[in-house]
Amino acid sequence: MDFDSAKQVFEKYLDGYDRENDKVRLKIVHTYGVVEQSAAIAGRLGLSQEDKELAGIIALLHDIGRFEQLRRFDSFLPDTMDHASYGVELLFGKQGMIRRFVPEDTWDGVIRTAIARHSDFALEGITDGRELMHARIIRDADKLDNCRVKLEDDFETFLGAPAEEVSLSAITPKVREDALAGRSILSSDRVTPMDYWVSYLVYFYDLNYRASLDIVEENDYVRRLIHRIPYLDPDTGRVMEELENRLIKYVSEAKKRIVKGEDKMEKYLGENIPKLGFGLMRLPMDGEKIDVARTQEMVDRFLEEGFCYFDTAYGYNDGESEAVAKKVLVDRYPRDRFLLATKLPAWAGAKNREEAERMFYTSLERTGAGYFDFYLLHNLGQERTRFFDDYDIWNFLKERKKEGLIRHLGFSMHDKAEALDRILTEHPEMEFVQLQINYADWEDPDIESRKCYETARKHGKPVIIMEPVKGGTLADPPREVKEILAEADGNASPSSWAIRFAASLDGVITVLSGMSNMEQMEDNLSYMKDFAPLSEAEQQVIKRARDMYASFPKIPCTSCAYCMKGCPKQIGIHGIFQAYNLYTMYHDLSGARHKYQWNTEGRGFAKASACIRCGKCEQVCPQHIHIRDELARAAEALEG
Ligand code: SF4
Ligand code: SF4
Structure with a gap:
């Protein structure tokens, strides 16, 4: 798996579409925006290099179905095509396009789940921990880049109505109630342009990671988005002010809850421990x-x-x-x-x-x-x-x-x-x-x-x-x-x-x-x-x-065990050195003696005092350790 190679294949794939088309261009920019946000989240979560690569590739491919949707329908609307399912079909169906991006099939399950579920209303029913983690990362990254999109792009492009028309419209009661109660908005509940606008703003409720909430705060996304347009309808203005306070409070409190382990994001195995x-x-x-x-x-x-x-x-x-x-x-x-x-x-x-x-x-x-x-x-x-x-x-x-x-x-x-x-x-x-x-x-x-x-x-x-x-x-x-x-x-x-x-x-x-x-x-x-x-x-x-x-004296044994292969007395050399290091570095005599016993007789090896000083071990030790002398010191400290 290699992100750079996958990116080259992705670029070739895009050549099959009209890059000059505004909507196609927006999706390309969005894809790379999501890649960037995924990297930021994965980095802040301290993930392994492999998971970082995986998060990047999922981000690169998460909207692959969108390009065909645009070619066929020139629209992002969900009733024209389920772009997530189409993306999964493209990658994992008959065409098996995923192999062009990722030669190994090791991560197919994780990639497939993350892409299939990235735009679901709610994320439920994923039991595999790694699949769940990547599904959450892509959802958060997608939403974070959407903050950028909603700040930069024309309302006309993503809402189909100019900003003035949006700002004059009202918020329907159901959408207002859900937004102020901390709930996401169902697509089917959106009626007016303001309903759509509000539904994008409450994405914040659905963020999974503290890292994502940190990014929201650091970029002041809540305030900047809400103040992007004036609200000319007085009632709408009041609701938006209330929503702004509600969202700012939510982000700050959600972060505290995550720290305390009381939030969905820090629950593991369904427990709240x-x-x-x-x-x-x-x-x-x-x-x-x-x-x-x-x-x-x-x-x-x-x-x-x-x-x-x-x-x-x-x-x-x-x-x-x-x-x-x-x-x-x-x-x-x-x-x-x-x-x-x-x-x-x-x-x-x-x-x-x-x-x-x-x-x-x-x-x-x-x-x-x-x-x-x-x-x-x-x-x-x-x-x-x-x-x-x-x-x-x-x-x-x-x-x-x-x-x-x-x-x-x-x-x-x-x-x-x-x-x-x-x-x-x-x-x-x-x-x-x-x-x-x-x-x-x-x-x-x-x-x-x-x-x-x-x-x-x-x-x-x-x-x-x-x-x-x-x-x-x-x-x-x-x-x-x-x-x-x-x-x-x-x-x-x-x-x-x-x-x-x-x-x-x-x-x-x-x-x-x-x-x-x-x-x-x-x-x-x-x-x-x-x-x-x-x-x-x-x-x-x-x-x-x-x-x-680490600066305290320590026998630099790497536990390679070369020395033990030729030892006529079958002395547990590297286990003895581990125990002796515990003694010299941490001054823990009883712990060191316990470890010494376990690493020698406990595991079928002889103790240091059994050494006959033949020197065979030192001939093969890549660290050039004076094994015989160190064993003598260990025996004196840890035996008897
Ligand atoms: S010197 Fe001691 S530890 Fe080294 S090989 Fe000989 S008997 Fe084993
Ligand atoms: S050969 Fe040297 S480094 Fe390797 S286990 Fe033995 S003492 Fe340690």
């Missing part, structure tokens, strides 16, 4: 057991402040977390007051399909929840994914979803972007993914936070974020990082920076925080109750903190 979720994996402890009374207090406080998402797992605290969720949450609150997520770890001890499937029913019984709002295949990636394949847990869970025992099905994952891309390609039915994302790991080549996030978004999947504070390490950063954060805002905790960074990303369902005491909870609630995404200046602070982390 605040951006902070309670992770039930590090609950307060009373000796070896979870402290139920303190957990209950925290759960009550969390719900009291309007939050509702709880995340547990089959394996957390050997199942005790699920059982405590029943006691403090499920047994004490109406089922529709909270959302409960849990996870199935098919790789954790299940010897066969039946045992893996039983985990689902055990969770159902332990929590007493009746059904799960979100259910996840737990911790895919590396050698763990095959257990879900071997036991066909994918289809097992799809069946449970059909039975209503699962509302939304997804998976969590600790692996790199390539593996995530593969799984999402093989399992497009997954509705969401849960990823480890934090600002420090954003560019880390071992973790690929950013790349994983972009991969999920490329597949149109919303994201639940786990470990936003990197297992607690970003809550207590080294002095140099603390100073950067404190200098920017002396009152904000280091955790608040980390959680707000995660929650500021587009397409996030919620950000999980594994809160262990009321103090942490109060801190989280203080800035997430009225959550505001990071400003541009705050993003710069995060960047400086990240750069500071």
Whole structure:
């Protein structure tokens, strides 16, 4: 897929039409205007390069049916031809013209849906996340360029009546009522020229993205459009003044609603979920057991402040977390007051399909929840994914979803972007993914936070974020990082920076925080109750903190694993270096030891102390790392 090549083909296609014709010329200008607006929206949404190209190509082709409509009928009126359907027929029908623009068929579904639905009265019934996103982008871009058209072009051209005639006409009651009530205008309700004019102005109600509303405000489109003509009918003048105030208020309030996650644009999977979720994996402890009374207090406080998402797992605290969720949450609150997520770890001890499937029913019984709002295949990636394949847990869970025992099905994952891309390609039915994302790991080549996030978004999947504070390490950063954060805002905790960074990303369902005491909870609630995404200046602070982390001493291992192929002792070299880096960069000894154990014996490799210093590894390491010496240091710090 390449926008520039598609544009060349489009230009050749236009050669078949009369470019001198005013209406044809207008449509060409409009097409490129929409391309520009699509690029602006896609850029502000931070989409991947692939989605940006896709948005551009959809914009280029969205009105392709218009040219034939003009040739045959010399009219834009919908009763002459449904130009969107005709465009789809042209591209995907017998002629299959789409292959001239995009050689691969990978994106056919997305392109087809976006073009077919771009001029529908309302956008409903699209279930695929990526198709929906592109359908929304093209609709917004189309409307934004229409602002330009309606500001620049003659009324005669787009309304069939001169401006004076429009300004003298009245607005019919139904159109006035809908416009002032915040509703779009049905084509069939438009009678007078003013009705048509008003119907274009209320396009603003239908915008989907905050980015689009920002563009409207930055260009002062509402005021400029409304004041384009004088309203000579006094009654019309009053309505237009009221409409102007209504629209300006709408744009500004819609932006705030999007920020708070209360608007259609920030709802994912039909949910209306605040951006902070309670992770039930590090609950307060009373000796070896979870402290139920303190957990209950925290759960009550969390719900009291309007939050509702709880995340547990089959394996957390050997199942005790699920059982405590029943006691403090499920047994004490109406089922529709909270959302409960849990996870199935098919790789954790299940010897066969039946045992893996039983985990689902055990969770159902332990929590007493009746059904799960979100259910996840737990911790895919590396050698763990095959257990879900071997036991066909994918289809097992799809069946449970059909039975209503699962509302939304997804998976969590600790692996790199390539593996995530593969799984999402093989399992497009997954509705969401849960990823480890934090600002420090954003560019880390071992973790690929950013790349994983972009991969999920490329597949149109919303994201639940786990470990936003990197297992607690970003809550207590080294002095140099603390100073950067404190200098920017002396009152904000280091955790608040980390959680707000995660929650500021587009397409996030919620950000999980594994809160262990009321103090942490109060801190989280203080800035997430009225959550505001990071400003541009705050993003710069995060960047400086990240750069500071990156400047700390680190073994520059790229995890290529060449060294491990010839190691006679099968030492888990790159996993050991990951754990050791965690220790040297974040001073997190217990986290590093945990990771060390998991990356060595946990995955069938030997520890650093088993090294016999044969030196074979160093002969092949492309980074020229002194592997033997580093292993010795890691063994000293992390073993014993
Ligand atoms: S020096 Fe140690 S780590 Fe390297 S290949 Fe030999 S035994 Fe393995
Ligand atoms: S060969 Fe070098 S860079 Fe590659 S995994 Fe081994 S230590 Fe890391």
